[in-house]
Amino acid sequence: MVFASTKNPIRLIKNKDLEQMKEIWNQHHQFLTSTGRIHTLKSLNNWFENRHIDFHEYYGYYINSVLLGFIIIRNPKDSLWIKMLAVEIGFQSQGVGRALLNFIITKSEKKQKYTECLIDNIKALNFFMTFGFKIVKFDSEYNEYTLQYE
């Protein structure tokens, strides 16, 4: 990995980082929600605040305070859902996505872990399946698979 020498690059995302998060989100908006929502700083701020009360946690991968990618999980008591994972376009294929996913998997070894992925997001499907996620459900309303980590 290119950034292997950086100590603990993953930490919780803070409000002050939302401008950077918005940029990465909007690069990949068509993959992150079923509606393809594009964010302004204000709408992302609202979204960020509201989701905290619903067991959501937000982690970012940073090099020198620059956000290169993020992972958002929903983490209630009995299961863990990877809701979103996105890496800055210019830094893809350099291990950032792998590091973020590994961080979550390691931190919650005992829980059942799931993610959802739109059926035409072949890149991400391959990525998750490389990690050991398996398709367990198809939702025709949202055109997305549920995958479970085994």
Ligand SMILES: CC(C)(COP(=O)(O)OP(=O)(O)OC[C@H]1O[C@@H](n2cnc3c(N)ncnc32)[C@H](O)[C@@H]1OP(=O)(O)O)[C@@H](O)C(=O)NCCC(=O)NCCS
């Ligand atoms: C999916 C995504 C997060 C992967 O992040 P990344 O930093 O580019 O991936 P990594 O460099 O960590 O790759 C990790 C492994 O996955 C594999 N991989 C990465 N991209 C892949 C692809 N397009 N197809 C197949 N395998 C892939 C690589 O083989 C790599 O393995 P290696 O480390 O042994 O070489 C990134 O492409 C992204 O942001 N996509 C857009 C947003 C999205 O679709 N998110 C998922 C839905 S929420």
